[in-house]
Amino acid sequence: MVTTAHPTGPFCSDVIFFANSELAHTHMFYVHGTHKLTFQMPTADQQADFAFNGIHAFAFCEGLLPTVGSIWNTFKSMFGGCELGPCKPNLPVIGMKVPEYMETATVNFLEQSMQIKMEKRDIKRVHIDPNTIQSGDFIAVNRLTGSSQTIAYGTGSHISHCTMALWMDYGEGKELYIVESTSGAYYDPSVV
DSSP: OEEEOOOSSTTOOEEEEEEETTEEEEEEEOSOEEEOOOOOOOSHHHHHHHHHHOOEEEEOOSSHHHHHHHHHHHHHHHSSBOOSSSOOTTSSSOBSSOOHHHHHHHHHHHHHHHOOOOOOOSOOOOOOOGGGOOTTOEEEEOOSSHHHHHHHHHHTOSOSEEEEEEEEEETTEEEEEEEEOOSSOOOOTTTO
16 A cells, blocks of 8 residues: 655656565556555565565655756766676776775665665775685675665665685685676676
């Protein structure tokens, strides 16, 4: 059920985007009052996702100026640090490293939208002795780019990607791999 009330003018409307990892639906409400929406979720995956995460509702800002501001903030969090390789890091503004403005916009999104307050840390890279890592160890990925946080927000998580350590046979011994199921994008280990 969605209730809309207190229109600011005769042509006022509310636009809400409903989504989870299995569903995406935008609905415009022209008339105030209580509205009932029914979402079709025929597959077991859709039903399981709904039972675990529910459905998120994203309200579009009312009026032109707030909407333009939201689009600008979204753009800042998405543009700059390439997430798809290969990237041409020699281009101005665009590169593999996440620029500070992009990181700031993403941290602000996390705090405002998900109530996640990230602490600034002096440590930028942690070196772990590979001998302490076992096959099956879980490694969470959270790169401060808008698309990673969109994944986290949409799935109700604090991370965007799950990876796992896996020791594989290599020649006469074993070699450590960090594996991830992905749609084709990859992270360059030298920049994350």
